[in-house]
Amino acid sequence: MAPAQRAPQITVHVGCSDQTVRNVLRAFAARGVACLQRLSSRAKQVQAELDAAKREEMRALLHRSPRTFGHPRSTWTLNLVADMCFTQGLTTRRMSDETIRQALLRLGVKWRRARE
DSSP states (O other): OOOOOOHHHHHHHHOSOHHHHHHHHHHHHHHGGGGGSOOOOSOSOOOOSSOHHHHHHHHHHHTSOGGGGTOSOSSOOHHHHHHHHHHTTSSSSOOOHHHHHHHHHHTTOOOOOOOO
């Protein structure tokens, strides 16, 4: 039986960080060989960033031209919608394009990119 090695010694053989080795050792101690199975990377809890009332406010926002908010274009982009939702106070932080697209899908709106 080989003598026990510490994390820094193991990293030389494996080629990863000390912390990664410690994480694997801790997982092995807790779950055994089962820790080697790949787990789902999906979020444990999925919660809509925009509730129904705020999605309706976003729908009303989309019925107005971006020019009324001082933007030099006549069509909305997902980035622009995300920016406006943040500046108008619908969200507490700037949402990603995908979050905005998902909120639009919940409203029954199929997003299509505007043609140039």
